[in-house]
Amino acid sequence: MLALAIAAPVLAEKPGDDNGNSRGKGASQSSSKADKANPAAGNAAKSRDNQAGKSNRTEVRETPSQGRSSQGSNARSSNAGGQDNKGSQKAGKSETRASDRSDNSGRRITKSDYRKSDTRRYDERGDRDRFQFTNDDDRRRFAVRYDRDFGLLSGFCPPGLAKKGNGCQPPGQAKKTDRNYLSSYSRLRDGDWRYYNGYAYQYDSGSNLINAFLPLVGGALFGGNKWPTAYQDYSVPQYYDRYYGRNDDYGYRYADRTIFRVNPQDQAIDGIVALLTGDDFEVGGRMPSGYDVYNVPHQYREQYYDRPDVHYRYSDGYVYQVDPKTRLIAAAIQLIV
Amino acid sequence: MRNRYFAAVAAIALLSGTSACDRSDDPETNSVETGQNIASTLGGIDGMDTANDLINQAGLQQMLEGEAAYTLFLPNDQAFATLPEGELDWLRSDNGRPDLIALLRQHMVPGTVAQKDLEAALENSGGTVALASLADSPLALRREGSTILIGGDAAGPQISLPPHTATNGVVYEISGLIQPAS
Numbered sequence: 001m002l003a004l005a006i007a008a009p010v011l012a013e014k015p016g017d018d019n020g021n022s023r024g025k026g027a028s029q030s031s032s033k034a035d036k037a038n039p040a041a042g043n044a045a046k047s048r049d050n051q052a053g054k055s056n057r058t059e060v061r062e063t064p065s066q067g068r069s070s071q072g073s074n075a076r077s078s079n080a081g082g083q084d085n086k087g088s089q090k091a092g093k094s095e096t097r098a099s100d101r102s103d104n105s106g107r108r109i110t111k112s113d114y115r116k117s118d119t120r121r122y123d124e125r126g127d128r129d130r131f132q133f134t135n136d137d138d139r140r141r142f143a144v145r146y147d148r149d150f151g152l153l154s155g156f157c158p159p160g161l162a163k164k165g166n167g168c169q170p171p172g173q174a175k176k177t178d179r180n181y182l183s184s185y186s187r188l189r190d191g192d193w194r195y196y197n198g199y200a201y202q203y204d205s206g207s208n209l210i211n212a213f214l215p216l217v218g219g220a221l222f223g224g225n226k227w228p229t230a231y232q233d234y235s236v237p238q239y240y241d242r243y244y245g246r247n248d249d250y251g252y253r254y255a256d257r258t259i260f261r262v263n264p265q266d267q268a269i270d271g272i273v274a275l276l277t278g279d280d281f282e283v284g285g286r287m288p289s290g291y292d293v294y295n296v297p298h299q300y301r302e303q304y305y306d307r308p309d310v311h312y313r314y315s316d317g318y319v320y321q322v323d324p325k326t327r328l329i330a331a332a333i334q335l336i337v
Numbered sequence: 338m339r340n341r342y343f344a345a346v347a348a349i350a351l352l353s354g355t356s357a358c359d360r361s362d363d364p365e366t367n368s369v370e371t372g373q374n375i376a377s378t379l380g381g382i383d384g385m386d387t388a389n390d391l392i393n394q395a396g397l398q399q400m401l402e403g404e405a406a407y408t409l410f411l412p413n414d415q416a417f418a419t420l421p422e423g424e425l426d427w428l429r430s431d432n433g434r435p436d437l438i439a440l441l442r443q444h445m446v447p448g449t450v451a452q453k454d455l456e457a458a459l460e461n462s463g464g465t466v467a468l469a470s471l472a473d474s475p476l477a478l479r480r481e482g483s484t485i486l487i488g489g490d491a492a493g494p495q496i497s498l499p500p501h502t503a504t505n506g507v508v509y510e511i512s513g514l515i516q517p518a519s
Binding site: 182197198217218219222243257261273275276288290292293294295296297313314315 | 400506517
């Protein structure tokens with residue numbers, strides 16, 4: 001089984017042609033299934049029949065004080081689900097926040113740690129493993145925040161563009177993004193962003209050079225293209241490997257709230273397996289806005305149904321138990337173990 | 338697949354004396370239960386050919402065949418026909434695919450949002466609810482009389498009921514495109 005991995009930008013200098021963006025045939029290959037992209041995929045294909053059996057087993061994450069500061073703290077249950085565990089899943093009393101928590105070595109992980117990771121070259125971030133998470137849910141939140149905050153690339157040039165001074169020579173055919181739906185991306189709202197050949201480029205108005213760029217989902221990040229080497233792996237929950245990837249032999253990588261299936265042999269993107277909200281659910285914290293309506297998937301509704309004292313909401317592969325009065329999240333429930 | 342689904346819906350409609358559009362298989366959930374995943378369900382809905390084509394062009398069919406649940410609010414063919422000239426061609430092009438995926442994200446929310454739960458939430462919250470989308474901003478849904486609209490604009494997309502309930506989510510047909518939040 002291959003662990004799911006997050007795209008973490010490499011800030012080291014790299015040759016411009018080393019980003020693996022072989023555009024052009026993506027569309028025609030976009031629907032390629034596992035056996036098309038990978039001749040050996042027949043061995044990798046998973047039986048979906050197994051899903052039913054998996055679906056009835058749940059992993060319930062307890063409050064931060066119970067779950068994050070001790071080893072093996074995940075409370076597992078079989079079939080009982082949220083109902084039987086309700087007694088131990090009262091709204092989190094601890095107010096521990098993801099931006100100020102302990103890793104399993106006892107050191108506090110703070111917001112500055114997230115930011116420090118981006119200011120060093122990748123090969124200088126060899127100590128990234130110091131972020132030892134005690135559970136998948138912590139790892140998921142770190143991955144989403146890391147990508148959201150640091151997904152832009154700089155310090156080298158994208159494929160086909162020449163380096164010039166402190167930036168890159170812009171492509172002549174680049175279009176502005178303000179006439180299309182990409183402009184709705186919050187990360188592309190600030191600055192002069194243009195789009196060309198699967199990337200968004202940020203222009204420096206002073207030098208008229210590119211000072212940052214972003215591989216786009218559906219562009220550089222799409223089936224048939226090679227996963228950009230500038231995006232390295234960052235381990236995120238194996239749970240997503242199980243839930244979205246069905247534990248097959250592919251690699252799963254995360255970028256821009258999207259999970260991609262990637263052939264581990266040639267790093268070719270096979271396809272998109274999930275789009276995520278990236279919403280920040282944290283046990284003990286308040287539920288994000290946008291979850292006014294009960295939305296638990298069909299097969300889990302007998303286990304997780306709203307009652308006067310407890311609500312359940314689904315997001316990004318988890319069911320969250322929420323106090324309807326305080327909107328505090330009492331538990332994050334994995335749907336497949 | 339598409340023909341089988343149509344045939345089943347048409348047969349039930351004939352037997353019940355109602356049209357395929359206004360009937361409901363399940364009175365409790367107020368929906369057309371398709372027994373298929375979202376990708377297959379979408380391919381069988383009359384008047385949603387453009388949306389289905391765009392989902393395929395975006396490479397999202399694999400996702401919509403999977404375990405995870407999504408609810409889609411997708412414009413019908415008439416809605417796509419109102420786009421400015423060249424817009425649909427752009428969305429269907431390889432270069433326009435990042436734009437297409439950004440657009441489609443605005444029309445998708447996580448989980449299974451059944452009509453009965455949506456109606457109950459609208460009732461309990463004074464007629465307006467927010468749904469987290471797969472884009473940056475949540476969708477605002479509101480009830481006006483007997484209709485449910487998306488967004489704050491009086492001419493915003495209207496939801497056609499009942500929805501089509503798939504094994505891994507729900508597909509609602511809407512009358513217009515959901516525009517990006519400014």
